[in-house]
Amino acid sequence: MRTPFGKVAGSALTSRQFLLLFVAMLVTATGNTALQSVIPSIGRSLGIADLWIGLAFTTSALAWVVFAPIWARRSDHHGRKSLILVGLTGFVVSTLLCGIALWLGLNGWLGAAATMVAFACVRLLYGLLGCATPAGTQAYLAARTRRGARTGALSNLSASFGLGTVIGPALAPLFVMPFFGLTGPLFVFAAAGIVVLAAVAMQLPDDRDRVRAARAAAMGYPSASPTGASVKAATSLPSTAHLKWNDPRIRDWIVAGAITNNALAALITVVGFYTIDRLDLAPVGAEEQVGLVLMAGAAATLVAQWGIIPRSGWSPRQLVLWGSAVAMVGTLALMFSASLHALVLAYGLACLGFGLTRPGFTAGASLAVPLVEQGAVAGLITSVNGFAFVFAPTLGLLFYGWEMHLPFLACAVLLALPPLLYRTRL
Numbered sequence: 001m002r003t004p005f006g007k008v009a010g011s012a013l014t015s016r017q018f019l020l021l022f023v024a025m026l027v028t029a030t031g032n033t034a035l036q037s038v039i040p041s042i043g044r045s046l047g048i049a050d051l052w053i054g055l056a057f058t059t060s061a062l063a064w065v066v067f068a069p070i071w072a073r074r075s076d077h078h079g080r081k082s083l084i085l086v087g088l089t090g091f092v093v094s095t096l097l098c099g100i101a102l103w104l105g106l107n108g109w110l111g112a113a114a115t116m117v118a119f120a121c122v123r124l125l126y127g128l129l130g131c132a133t134p135a136g137t138q139a140y141l142a143a144r145t146r147r148g149a150r151t152g153a154l155s156n157l158s159a160s161f162g163l164g165t166v167i168g169p170a171l172a173p174l175f176v177m178p179f180f181g182l183t184g185p186l187f188v189f190a191a192a193g194i195v196v197l198a199a200v201a202m203q204l205p206d207d208r209d210r211v212r213a214a215r216a217a218a219m220g221y222p223s224a225s226p227t228g229a230s231v232k233a234a235t236s237l238p239s240t241a242h243l244k245w246n247d248p249r250i251r252d253w254i255v256a257g258a259i260t261n262n263a264l265a266a267l268i269t270v271v272g273f274y275t276i277d278r279l280d281l282a283p284v285g286a287e288e289q290v291g292l293v294l295m296a297g298a299a300a301t302l303v304a305q306w307g308i309i310p311r312s313g314w315s316p317r318q319l320v321l322w323g324s325a326v327a328m329v330g331t332l333a334l335m336f337s338a339s340l341h342a343l344v345l346a347y348g349l350a351c352l353g354f355g356l357t358r359p360g361f362t363a364g365a366s367l368a369v370p371l372v373e374q375g376a377v378a379g380l381i382t383s384v385n386g387f388a389f390v391f392a393p394t395l396g397l398l399f400y401g402w403e404m405h406l407p408f409l410a411c412a413v414l415l416a417l418p419p420l421l422y423r424t425r426l
Contacts (some may be wrong), residue, residue, distance in 0.1 A: 026167075030192070033167075037287050041182055046105055058393070060389070131386055175187075263414040266395065269397060304323075309356065316363045320418055321418060329353075
């Protein structure tokens with residue numbers, strides 16, 4: 001297997017096509033983690049209680065859960081490229097409007113409460129449309145990759161999220177600049193999203209004919225052209241109903257993903273506030289230390305997805321079980337971290353584990369269904385990823401308000417479940 005920017009063995013994608021999928025995921029991950037690195041400072045500067053920050057993200061997460069499967073099912077009829085374009089458009093518009101709303105609040109044009117309401121409403125737009133990008137890229141790649149190479153290919157694609165979580169916190173402090181202030185990173189990454197949107201629109205091949213051929217072959221239409229996709233689909237059972245999360249083929253993968261993603265969502269939300277309070281930092285300027293901790297976690301995720309997974313040859317089941325165990329140890333270590341050095345190491349260890357679990361349950365679910373259902377399963381996986389941000393951030397910050405170590409203990413309990421429940425079932 002080549003580098004993530006090269007052609008993946010066992011895939012019909014060219015290097016350029018894979019790169020386009022990669023950067024589509026990369027820009028959304030970068031923009032969102034840049035927001036995660038500055039939002040604690042913005043919230044503290046506005047005098048907003050930490051809990052309300054978590055609630056502001058809940059609106060987009062709810063929309064994400066509902067609309068991800070809907071967009072993905074549409075992609076099985078209308079093509080995956082169109083789905084990616086919808087998601088990128090949602091990311092650009094919502095990021096730009098988020099920047100405007102927060103800028104107005106920080107400069108006194110809006111009150112703190114009005115700013116949070118506006119922010120929540122704008123994030124809703126990201127949940128409605130932005131969820132289309134992960135589902136579209138996963139389905140586009142899966143439809144062009146053989147079963148034996150799919151785990152590695154999806155791992156390489158997932159690494160775009162990890163790389164984005166390195167770039168976002170690393171660059172966010174650089175874009176905190178005059179006039180824009182703490183909202184500067186949002187405007188910069190919205191502009192980057194426009195560039196990527198244009199590149200995907202012009203350079204990524206349209207796959208509508210391929211999708212129609214695969215569906216026709218799966219339904220037994222003799223007029224379908226004998227492409228690799230149609231032959232594969234013809235040997236699989238046709239999809240006669242909407243794929244549901246409790247389908248026996250994918251249920252355990254979906255539940256394992258929900259468990260580990262909820263722990264990750266709570267951890268990501270809390271760790272910025274925990275860093276500020278543990279190191280006794282002032283809100284303005286704290287984004288540098290918060291960004292350093294987030295970067296350590298992102299770098300560990302890349303080690304897992306670019307280093308461990310390609311070399312270990314582990315099955316999706318092993319990735320989920322080992323990843324959960326490693327993430328649990330790292331999460332517990334965060335409870336006892338009292339210095340920047342300790343926070344960096346502990347959060348990095350936790351994210352090393354999460355870097356294994358996400359490709360694990362994603363590949364496991366993808367391999368469990370035939371080609372004609374790849375769009376549907378990609379939508380469910382994307383929905384599960386969004387579901388984690390419905391309750392976990394708010395509950396994590398609620399627990400944090402009660403006792404700062406409680407969220408980490410709760411996440412560790414969650415992460416103990418996959419090794420206990422799925423040792424023989426996955």
